Amino acid sequence: MRPALLLIAVVLAGCVKYPEPYRPPIQRRPMELTETNRLKHFVHMNAPDAMNYVVADVMPELNDGNWRWTLKSPTLQFQLPSTAAMRLSADLTIPDITYQQTGPVKITVYIGGHLLDTIDCPKPGQRTWEKAVPAEWLSSDTPVLVRMEIDKIWTSPSDGAQRGFILTRIGFVQ
Amino acid sequence: MPKAVSILFGALFTIAIAYAMGRVFLQRLRIKLTREEELIFGFVAGAPLLSLLLFCLASVHLIYDGVLFVMGLGVLGYAWNQKAFTFSGERLPALPRLWRWTFWPVYAVFAVVCAIYAMAPEWSPDGSSYHLGVLAHYYRAHGFVKLQSNMYANLSQGVEMLYLNAWAYGRHSAAALVHCAFLLTLPLLILRYGQRMAMPAAGAAAALFTFLSPVVMVDGASAYIDIAVVCVLFAVFYLCEIEAPPLFIGLLAGYCYAMKYTAFLAVVYVVIRFALRRRWKDIAIFAVPAAVMILPWVVRNWMWFGNPFSPLFNAWFPNPWVHISFEQDYQRMMRNYTGLTSYLQLPMELTVRGQVLGGLLGPLFLLTPLALLSLRQPAARRALAAAALFALPYAANVGTRFLIPALPFVAFALAAGLPRVVLPVLVLAHALLSFPDVPARYADTYAWRISSIPLRQALRIQSEDSWLSYKWPPYRVARLIEAKTKPGDVVFSFSSIPESYTTREIRASFQSAPNEELRDYLLVALISDFQPNELSAFQFPRQSLTALRAVQTANPKPSSDDSRDMWSIAEFRVMDQGRELPRADQWRLTARPNPWGVQKAFDNWPVTRWRSWQWSQPGMFVEIDFGKPTMVDAVHLEGSTDQYSVRLKIQGRDEAGAWKDLAAEPKKSGLPPALGLRRAAIEEFKRAGVTHLLITQDDFLWDDYGRNASLWGIREVGVSDITHLYKLE
Numbered sequence: 079m080r081p082a083l084l085l086i087a088v089v090l091a092g093c094v095k096y097p098e099p100y101r102p103p104i105q106r107r108p109m110e111l112t113e114t115n116r117l118k119h120f121v122h123m124n125a126p127d128a129m130n131y132v133v134a135d136v137m138p139e140l141n142d143g144n145w146r147w148t149l150k151s152p153t154l155q156f157q158l159p160s161t162a163a164m165r166l167s168a169d170l171t172i173p174d175i176t177y178q179q180t181g182p183v184k185i186t187v188y189i190g191g192h193l194l195d196t197i198d199c200p201k202p203g204q205r206t207w208e209k210a211v212p213a214e215w216l217s218s219d220t221p222v223l224v225r226m227e228i229d230k231i232w233t234s235p236s237d238g239a240q241r242g243f244i245l246t247r248i249g250f251v252q
Numbered sequence: 253m254p255k256a257v258s259i260l261f262g263a264l265f266t267i268a269i270a271y272a273m274g275r276v277f278l279q280r281l282r283i284k285l286t287r288e289e290e291l292i293f294g295f296v297a298g299a300p301l302l303s304l305l306l307f308c309l310a311s312v313h314l315i316y317d318g319v320l321f322v323m324g325l326g327v328l329g330y331a332w333n334q335k336a337f338t339f340s341g342e343r344l345p346a347l348p349r350l351w352r353w354t355f356w357p358v359y360a361v362f363a364v365v366c367a368i369y370a371m372a373p374e375w376s377p378d379g380s381s382y383h384l385g386v387l388a389h390y391y392r393a394h395g396f397v398k399l400q401s402n403m404y405a406n407l408s409q410g411v412e413m414l415y416l417n418a419w420a421y422g423r424h425s426a427a428a429l430v431h432c433a434f435l436l437t438l439p440l441l442i443l444r445y446g447q448r449m450a451m452p453a454a455g456a457a458a459a460l461f462t463f464l465s466p467v468v469m470v471d472g473a474s475a476y477i478d479i480a481v482v483c484v485l486f487a488v489f490y491l492c493e494i495e496a497p498p499l500f501i502g503l504l505a506g507y508c509y510a511m512k513y514t515a516f517l518a519v520v521y522v523v524i525r526f527a528l529r530r531r532w533k534d535i536a537i538f539a540v541p542a543a544v545m546i547l548p549w550v551v552r553n554w555m556w557f558g559n560p561f562s563p564l565f566n567a568w569f570p571n572p573w574v575h576i577s578f579e580q581d582y583q584r585m586m587r588n589y590t591g592l593t594s595y596l597q598l599p600m601e602l603t604v605r606g607q608v609l610g611g612l613l614g615p616l617f618l619l620t621p622l623a624l625l626s627l628r629q630p631a632a633r634r635a636l637a638a639a640a641l642f643a644l645p646y647a648a649n650v651g652t653r654f655l656i657p658a659l660p661f662v663a664f665a666l667a668a669g670l671p672r673v674v675l676p677v678l679v680l681a682h683a684l685l686s687f688p689d690v691p692a693r694y695a696d697t698y699a700w701r702i703s704s705i706p707l708r709q710a711l712r713i714q715s716e717d718s719w720l721s722y723k724w725p726p727y728r729v730a731r732l733i734e735a736k737t738k739p740g741d742v743v744f745s746f747s748s749i750p751e752s753y754t755t756r757e758i759r760a761s762f763q764s765a766p767n768e769e770l771r772d773y774l775l776v777a778l779i780s781d782f783q784p785n786e787l788s789a790f791q792f793p794r795q796s797l798t799a800l801r802a803v804q805t806a807n808p809k810p811s812s813d814d815s816r817d818m819w820s821i822a823e824f825r826v827m828d829q830g831r832e833l834p835r836a837d838q839w840r841l842t843a844r845p846n847p848w849g850v851q852k853a854f855d856n857w858p859v860t861r862w863r864s865w866q867w868s869q870p871g872m873f874v875e876i877d878f879g880k881p882t883m884v885d886a887v888h889l890e891g892s893t894d895q896y897s898v899r900l901k902i903q904g905r906d907e908a909g910a911w912k913d914l915a916a917e918p919k920k921s922g923l924p925p926a927l928g929l930r931r932a933a934i935e936e937f938k939r940a941g942v943t944h945l946l947i948t949q950d951d952f953l954w955d956d957y958g959r960n961a962s963l964w965g966i967r968e969v970g971v972s973d974i975t976h977l978y979k980l981e
């Protein structure tokens with residue numbers, strides 16, 4: 079029995095034809111071989127360079143390895159490679175703790191000086207919001223400023239600290 | 253030539269050639285058969301011979317109308333010259349009068365119904381898409397072509413070879429009529445078997461039980477292959493019962509494999525029968541013709557696809573043409589039909605309802621347990637044993653069609669077990685309940701069956717184009733493709749379409765590994781979870797290594813949802829002191845499984861990714877051999893989040909050649925979603941030679957293609973019902 083099993087194993091092993099290892103392929107776009115701190119079109123709050131995008135009102139502390147608190151008017155900057163068919167996208171959360179004090183809130187979003195949208199948050203919870211942005215509001219030459227303004231801000235009863243909402247990621251997508 | 257005539261000619265010419273070859277074979281073999289058996293086995297023995305001859309012609313690219321015609325005339329002339337059509341055997345004992353007057357009228361009526369249906373334009377799903385779609389490619393290429401984008405072309409095609417001959421003259425319906433010839437032969441085989449066993453009533457009843465089953469009729473009257481398979485399977489059983497020469501049995505048993513992989517059980521059946529009686533020499537003789545019929549398909553697949561049994565057994569014979577994950581998913585899906593929530597539904601679904609499992613056997617088969625009453629009769633016992641063996645593949649696919657191989661045997665045992673007096677009543681009741689469209693009164697609305705007798709369409713009084721355009725939306729899609737694309741264009745579609753009605757190459761998303769990869773590019777562009785949005789950074793002490801590996805370590809429970817996760821890497825970056833090392837030309841990349849896709853993890857292109865294309869298992873790896881000692885201190889893997897159960901570690905090979913673990917706890921962070929993914933996906937399609945995209949409103953996020961056509965780089969060139977055809981710009 080054993081020799082038969084061995085024979086089967088040998089025969090089957092011989093059946094498998096794997097290719098020779100491959101060379102690295104042609105790089106489809108240039109590699110970024112140096113670590114740059116240049117801005118991109120999108121940022122996750124847990125990215126090592128996330129604070130480079132922050133212009134104002136985003137707390138530097140990273141929570142749960144994933145998100146940051148905002149204050150009243152979080153403002154971020156982005157560099158866009160192109161301006162066509164862009165949508166602004168954000169993952170944000172109104173936590174129970176702030177909602178209990180503020181109740182429903184509204185977050186107004188501006189691109190540069192243009193009012194893009196007002197996000198109604200009638201209930202606490204996480205949401206992914208997205209909105210198309212007119213190309214003429216954007217530029218690929220200079221950083222684009224995104225400001226989100228919450229209408230009611232939470233104030234800590236114990237130490238008076240203020241918080242807006244939780245931001246997990248924000249930026250431009252197509 | 254009027255279409256109806258060319259259809260009939262194509263079918264009858266093919267059947268006649270097979271019959272002639274079979275009669276010459278029987279003459280040469282000097283087999284002792286009765287007249288009735290000579291007639292039936294003439295066709296059944298000739299089918300494999302003609303199939304093999306056509307395989308040879310297709311292999312050397314001699315499939316031309318002229319060659320086929322001359323070959324056919326030559327065979328007929330030779331058989332005539334050899335007096336092969338002369339009957340030499342005695343007659344079987346006559347059928348009892350009751351059965352003469354029951355069997356033949358019922359058989360004749362249903363034979364006409366089935367022949368008319370077969371002659372009508374073909375609109376069966378599998379027949380019009382791949383059984384005939386693949387052979388249409390062969391016909392246009394005058395022989396076999398390596399269709400890397402359609403795994404159905406890798407199946408054994410012993411029946412389709414016969415269709416190829418008929419197709420040359422009468423296209424779809426001629427092929428369906430050849431299948432119908434097997435359908436009409438099968439009940440005659442069962443009838444004669446009953447007479448041979450001195451059980452004429454059981455034989456006649458079983459023949460009609462089988463033939464009049466709604467799923468058997470509609471399958472046999474379409475360009476499928478199931479009834480041809482079961483016909484030859486029963487012939488193998490019959491020949492074993494009458495102790496026919498092993499050479500003959502081997503020819504037919506081998507042909508069973510050549511027709512359909514799962515019918516390989518015919519070989520197993522014969523070997524068991526011979527072995528039980530210690531007929532070792534007969535097994536050796538049997539093996540020769542069986543191998544002659546089987547090996548051409550095995551060798552073709554091994555040479556072309558690196559897998560002799562492609563598209564099955566891909567884990568045993570890994571290859572770039574069919575993913576292991578496809579087989580894993582397919583097996584799972586075939587055991588879980590939509591609408592089937594419990595196996596307790598099976599008896600009613602199989603016999604009465606018929607929609608969920610793709611056809612119904614007929615209410616008569618609710619009596620199947622009574623077949624056990626026949627166990628005291630040796631012939632019926634052997635039939636039941638054969639039924640049990642040939643029903644084994646049903647465990648892998650619970651569709652009704654997959655029980656057909658066992659049906660004649662069950663029917664015979666059932667008829668043998670019931671009192672003879674009730675058999676004519678049951679036959680007539682079965683006939684009544686199966687006649688078009690009586691099943692509408694008890695079966696599901698969309699149960700697959702012959703629901704009308706399309707005489708006008710069969711005779712082409714109403715044209716094929718007019719009828720199919722009116723009744724069948726997929727046909728309109730095929731015609732749209734034909735009208736809006738050029739010869740040589742290639743169309744990608746998420747689902748299969750009736751490929752036999754267009755001359756363009758269709759790349760249905762699930763039909764091959766390269767097609768699945770194309771589908772993945774589209775889904776990466778559309779689904780955030782598929783995109784390279786997550787960076788896993790593995791840091792370790794700086795050191796000199798000759799090779800690096802990312803190894804998958806998780807071992808999810810086989811039954812859990814996580815067990816079906818596939819591991820993927822969008823980009824594998826090697827770091828040293830905060831800088832990425834350039835991917836040097838002396839690097840060598842490999843992976844297990846799917847080494848063929850490893851470059852996609854090193855191409856710096858966000859829409860492509862290396863995927864395991866196999867449910868994740870511990871030990872899978874992606875490896876870089878640096879070719880020389882290289883200083884490294886980190887690995888950055890960019891990937892998607894659609895691989896929840898995957899856990900990784902990094903291993904390095906030192907200069908002494910020893911592998912060691914370097915890091916297992918990556919620091920994870922988000923990556924910006926790549927822009928331009930839609931256009932990047934379409935670029936990959938163009939690199940693969942695809943020119944058009946077919947999107948139906950049932951496809952995932954179908955409206956994105958129209959709404960963002962400029963982002964994709966596509967332009968709509970036609971619409972049919974809910975299907976949109978886009979040209980890649």
